Amino acid sequence: MNYKSLLFKNCISVIFCFLICSYTQAQTYGKNGMVVSDNILASQVGVDILKKGGNAIDATVATAFALAVTHPEAGNIGGGGFIVLMTSAGDVTTFDFREKAPLKASPDMFLDKDGNLEAGSNHYSSKAIGVPGSVAGLYTAHQKYGKLPWKELVQPAILLAENGFPMTWGLYKVALSLSQSDSSPAFMKSFFHDGSGKTVQPGELWKQPALAKTLALIRDHGSDGFYKGPVAQEIESWMEENGGIISKADLEKYTAVERKPLKGSFKDFEIFSMPPPSSGGVALIEMMNMMELADFDKAEFNSTPYAHLLAEVMRRAYADRAEHLGDPDFNPELPVDKLISKEYARFRFDNIDLENASISDPEKYGQLYDGSSTTHFSVVDKDGNAVSMTTTLEHSYGVKMGSPNLGFLFNNEMGDFNPVPGVTNERGQIGSSPNLIAPEKRMLSSMTPTIVSQNGKPFLILGSPGGRTIINTVFQTVLNVLQYEMRVDKAIEAMKIHHQWLPDEIRYERHLLSPDTRKALENMGHSLRPVNNLGVLMGIQLDTSLGVYMGASDSASADGGVAAY
Structure with a gap:
């Protein structure tokens, strides 16, 4: 095969797609298949796989590996x-490839001799790296549901890494900042360099030869190309040299898990999302159940009563998240069925004061009240198979460390465990037992890949990055579509707020919440804090009148886009 010719052909296709999408970014239609991701190059890679006869899982694998090259902020193999998958027959399943704590991990591994958290240790040190799961997850999903050969799905990412792709202004801005920062690890300072040691300039081809070699091993040997052999040996050697605790034994023992999805309902729609160790599905369904009880005539969209009600619903769901949720393999008695039940929603909703803010008490968790980088993409194929996938490195560019011989960034997901046993405070630190560190345990996540169906067919495929804000941005967007009948592009761009129980504050998107509403909320007892944006949503919605799919990429994504055919 002439790979250079193929790359040129693909680049022309991508450039054409980008030009088209730049004029139709708000809403793009597709009849035979669609991919919406944080990078238009990766979206086009996925659609190219669909055009070759691949299904939604095939396109997911190819898109995910392409994002590891083109969107290193969150796209990853480290x-x-x-994954939430709905097949054309209406069956739904999920794949959990959350990172795990290494075998040498312990509940007090980030504490000093006095039992206090060592500042930054659980986010910015090599010990913050969890055992990666992305390659295992993609391989496991492909082995069961894929159609095209594995090698054909990984190859496009290898071409992008080997031959390069044009440096964007968005990436260049990050490159300048990270390469010049005194706090950046050595690997990050040189990550965007060319072969001569200079930062690649906008428009120039950014090549990643070390990453291409790592991907080639994954292409040729499947998940064993990552968890065994040269890559595993290099990871262990790097850890030993840099103070990390991941070993070859950790990598060899890692497995992805297929889990039964969580299922909820709202009106005549069915909602499918991730079970624990993601907290997203539980909280999403709990909040949708509460909102099903709301009087929307008295809580019109964007009104003060609406924002207040959202904040109170969020407060209760996040309190339950903090108290109860963690890795189900270590917490077999998680009260998931209770938390997503309609009866429990009524119990929680009836306690909401529609005139005054509740108080988030760190000692009360979910009891009755007295008065916080990731990327997401959505896929659908011509047969109606749908995939909602969210993947992460935790912080933007993860721990900002990696082996130059491997070319990819490690995560800093150990920071998602509760770091100090028993200590929960008003700043938002949680110390409940279900999410304490233990060897081989998966840390609690907020990722909320979601598929909403109607009449047994995918109607809305959605997800977002954003740490703990993910659940609430997905929640509000789903609510916007199902209750307010917004198109997916309008629902993604609409005003959003965030409340996570602790700290006790409403974060709101600057310039989107009116000054009058802010003042009214403060008078009700809420504290407010502005942020630039909440979430970077990627969504696909079925246009029932035309029988085609509509895709939208959040305008907060500099390089995101919809590829369709």
């Missing part, structure tokens, strides 16, 4: 994530 992180983890979740």
Whole structure:
């Protein structure tokens, strides 16, 4: 095969797609298949696989590996994530490839001799790296549901890494900042360099030869190309040299898990999302159940009563998240069925004061009240198979460390465990037992890949990055579509708020919440804090009148886009 000719052909296709999408970014239609991701190059890779006869899982694998090259902020092979799959027959399953704590991990591994958290140790040190799960997750999903050969799905990412792709202004801005920062690890300082040691300039081809070699091993040997052999040996050697604790034994023992999805309902729609160790599905369904009880005539969209009600619903769901949720393999008695039940929603909703803010008490968790980088993409194929996948490195560019011989970034997911046993405080630190560190345990996640169906067919495929804000941005977007009948592009761009129980504050998107509403919320007892944006949503919605799919990429994504055919 003439790979250079193929790459040129693909580049022309991508450039054409980008030009088209730049004029139709808000809403793009596709009849035979669609991929919406944080990078238009990766979206086009996925659609090219669909055009070759691949299904939604095939396109997911190809898109995910392409994102590891083109969107290194969160696209990865050194992180983890979740997949929600709805087949054309209406069956739904999920794949959990969340990172795990290494065998040498312990509940007090980030504490000093006095039992206090060592500042930054659980986010910015090599010990913050969890055992990666992305390659295992993609391989496991492909082995069961894929159609095209594995090698054909990984090859496009290898071409992008080997031959390069044009440096974007968005990446260049990050490259300048990270390469010049005194706090950046050595690997990050040179990550965007060319062969001569200079930062690649916008428009120039950014090549990643070390990453291409790593991907080639994954192409040729499947998940064993990552968890065994030269890559595993290099990871262990790097850990030993840099103070990390991941070993070859950790990598060899890692497995992805297929889990039963969580299922909820709202009106005549069915909602499918991730079970624990993601907290996203539980909280999403719990909040949708509460909102099903709301009087929307008295809580019109964007009104003060609406924002107040959202904040109170969020407060209760996040309190339950903090108290109860963790890795189900270590917590077999998680009260998931209770938390997503309609009866429990009524119990929680009836306690909401529609005139005054509740108080988030760190000692009360989910009891009755007295008065917080990731990327997501959505896929659908011509047969109606749908995939919602969220994957992460935790922080933007993860721990900002990696082996120059491997070319990819490690995650810093150990920071998602509760770091100090028993200590929960008003700043948002949680110390409940279900999410304490233990060897081989998966840390609690907020990722919320979601598929909403109607009449047994995918109607809305959605997800977002954003740490703990993910659940609430997905929640509000789903609510916007199902309750307010917004198109997916309008629902993604609409005003959003975030409340996570602790700290006790409403974060709101700057310039989207009116000053009058802010003042009214403060008078009700809420504290407010502005942020630039909440989430970077990627969504696909069925246009029932035309029988085609509509895709939308959040305008907060500099390089995101919809590829369709």
